[in-house]
Amino acid sequence: MGRGAGQTRTAIPRARRVVVKVGSSSLTTPEGGIDHDRIRDLTDVLAARRTAGTEVVLVSSGAVAAGMAPLGLTRRPRDLATQQAAASVGQGLLLARYTAEFARHSLTAAQILLTADDLMRRAQYRNAQRAMSRLLEIGAVPIVNENDTVATHEIRFGDNDRLAALVAHLLRADVLVLLTDVDALYDGNPSLPTSRRISLVNGPDDLAGVDLGSAGRRGVGTGGMVTKVESARIATEAGVATVLTSAANARAALDGEQVGTFFVPAEHRRPSSRQLWLAHATAGRGSVVLDPGAVRAVVTEKASLLPAGVVKVEGDFSAGDPVDLRDEDGVIVARGLVNYDAAEIPDLMGRSTRWLARELGSEYSREIVHRDDLVVLHNGDGDLPRD
Numbered sequence: 033m034g035r036g037a038g039q040t041r042t043a044i045p046r047a048r049r050v051v052v053k054v055g056s057s058s059l060t061t062p063e064g065g066i067d068h069d070r071i072r073d074l075t076d077v078l079a080a081r082r083t084a085g086t087e088v089v090l091v092s093s094g095a096v097a098a099g100m101a102p103l104g105l106t107r108r109p110r111d112l113a114t115q116q117a118a119a120s121v122g123q124g125l126l127l128a129r130y131t132a133e134f135a136r137h138s139l140t141a142a143q144i145l146l147t148a149d150d151l152m153r154r155a156q157y158r159n160a161q162r163a164m165s166r167l168l169e170i171g172a173v174p175i176v177n178e179n180d181t182v183a184t185h186e187i188r189f190g191d192n193d194r195l196a197a198l199v200a201h202l203l204r205a206d207v208l209v210l211l212t213d214v215d216a217l218y219d220g221n222p223s224l225p226t227s228r229r230i231s232l233v234n235g236p237d238d239l240a241g242v243d244l245g246s247a248g249r250r251g252v253g254t255g256g257m258v259t260k261v262e263s264a265r266i267a268t269e270a271g272v273a274t275v276l277t278s279a280a281n282a283r284a285a286l287d288g289e290q291v292g293t294f295f296v297p298a299e300h301r302r303p304s305s306r307q308l309w310l311a312h313a314t315a316g317r318g319s320v321v322l323d324p325g326a327v328r329a330v331v332t333e334k335a336s337l338l339p340a341g342v343v344k345v346e347g348d349f350s351a352g353d354p355v356d357l358r359d360e361d362g363v364i365v366a367r368g369l370v371n372y373d374a375a376e377i378p379d380l381m382g383r384s385t386r387w388l389a390r391e392l393g394s395e396y397s398r399e400i401v402h403r404d405d406l407v408v409l410h411n412g413d414g415d416l417p418r419d
Contacts, residue, residue, distance in 0.1 A: 040273060040296055044288040047206035049168070051272075052078060052286075053091040053196035053263075057213040058279035059126075060094060065101035070279065071129050074211075077283045078173065079137035087168040089203060091176045091196040092130070098122030123177065130175055140172045145179035146195065157309055161202050168203070193263035194312070201270040201308055208267045209286065210260050211279040217242070217257060217293040233264070233295045264295040266312050273297045310367050310407040316356030318347025318374055319364075320400060327359045330366050331408050336399040337368065339380040339388060349374045357401065368406035371398050 044050075054074060061067045082088045096108065096115050099122025109115050127143050134141045144164060150156040167174045176199055178192060193210060200208040219242050220227035233239060244258040264274040275285045277292025284291045322330065326341020337357060349355055350373050357366040372380070377400065380388060389397035 041275075041288040041290070041294055044207050044273065044275070044286060047086055047273075049087040049089070049203060049205045050081065050207040050209065050286065051089045051091060051196055051200040051203065051205045052209045052211065052282070053192055054093065054211040054279055055192070055213065056093040056097040058211055059092070060097045066094070066098045066125060066129060068129065072133050074279060074282055075130065075133035075137075077286065079134060079139055080283075081286055082139055082171075082173060083137065089164065089168070089174045089176060089199060089205070090130075091192050091199055092126065093177065093192045094126050095119040095123040095177055098126045126177075127175065134173055142167045142172045142174050144174050144176045146176060147179045150179075157202070164199070164203055193259040194266065197263040197266040197270075197272075197274075198308075198312060200267050200272045205272055207286075208264075208272050208274045209282065210263065210274065210276045211282055211285075212260065212276070213278060214257075215278040215281060215292060217261065217276055230293050231290065233293060235296075236265075266308075268295050268297045270308055271297045307407045310354065310369070310405075311409065314354040314367065316347075316364075316367055317353040318345070318349040319356045319358050320345055320370070320377065321358050321360060322365070323360065327365055330357060330406065334403060334408070336403040337366075337401040337406065338385055338399055339377070339383050340385075342377060342381045342400060345374050345377045345381075347374060355401070357406075364409055366401075366406055366408045368401035370401055372400060 059067060059070055059074075078088050078090060096118045099118035099120070100106075100108065102121050102125070103118055105114070105118060109118060123143075123145070127141065131141045144160070144167075146160060150160060164174045164176075176192075176195065178195055196208060196210065199205075214222050216229045216231070217233070218227040218229055230238070230242070239261065244261055260276055264276060267274045274295040274297070275292050276295070277285050281291040320337070320342055321344035322337065322341050323343050326337060329335040329341065330337055343360065347355075349370060351371055353370055354367055355370045356364045357368060358364050380396065380400070385397045385399070
């Protein structure tokens with residue numbers, strides 16, 4: 033399925049563009065404040081790579097954690113309002129520190145704050161892509177974070193791991209490095225002597241039976257190994273080689289050394305940006321339920337969804353929104369951009385487009401979801417067309 037770790041890792045030092053994600057627990061003190069030494073060490077590593085000619089994007093958590101100490105908070109807040117307050121204080125402190133550290137290397141840091149909603153909307157997705165690409169062209173180091181100050185529980189990444197994978201695809205990066213407080217992925221609790229380090233992951237079969245755990249040990253982050261493995265899956269599906277290791281191993285990972293866990297990228301061509309965006313950067317605003325014939329047409333025949341195959345509409349959505357396509361058992365089989373408001377669809381269900389055009393007008397001859405705006409999903413995995 034993929035080449036060996038030694039062969040594949042040798043390409044990392046020659047990568048044209050890399051995305052590095054660092055978690056809160058790797059940047060903060062046990063009390064929750066910014067650890068200036070850790071940020072300096074990481075910045076030195078990234079600056080060296082940038083000076084050597086590699087374009088570098090940093091996806092950095094830590095805004096909420098950095099804002100805790102100034103606000104007198106001793107543990108990560110659970111309620112959204114206090115999280116947002118801490119982020120509004122901490123984001124400025126975090127960026128100021130990065131700006132100062134990169135300036136020591138004559139590099140300019142640029143802040144990019146995103147919400148899941150930004151990547152769910154095609155126009156904002158493209159704008160973010162253009163802005164970051166231009167920053168890289170002119171030699172800056174984009175520092176990306178979720179915009180915790182305005183994000184909501186309903187529409188948010190919740191951690192920066194998935195954001196980093198999406199940024200890696202959005203920017204056509206060659207390598208994604210996920211830095212955490214554990215040196216690698218293990219087949220059990222890393223603190224137990226019986227747990228074995230997993231140095232290479234060729235595909236899902238290599239992770240069968242692996243206990244991925246939950247949140248970080250110190251409780252300052254939001255993502256556990258499960259989110260990191262999912263992010264690695266998204267990135268490798270897009271052809272991006274991925275390394276999971278500790279922040280202390282950042283330099284070694286970028287040098288292609290045998291540290292951490294290496295996730296082998298898929299060898300096929302990268303999926304189209306539009307399809308990966310639909311599969312991983314959007315959430316359905318509602319659902320359209322399909323009869324068995326429509327499920328077969330959409331999943332097997334890669335056809336558009338027509339009104340004749342729809343049996344039910346759930347939720348409130350508008351034309352152009354992403355919606356989940358479900359079978360009659362409730363299983364999500366696909367996601368796509370719908371061409372009608374939710375309120376319009378009940379009157380169209382079960383009708384052919386020819387009948388609708390004749391009785392209601394030519395504007396009703398369009399599909400519910402066109403196949404070019406649709407991605408098939410299998411158990412949450414994107415079956416993604418290629419560029």
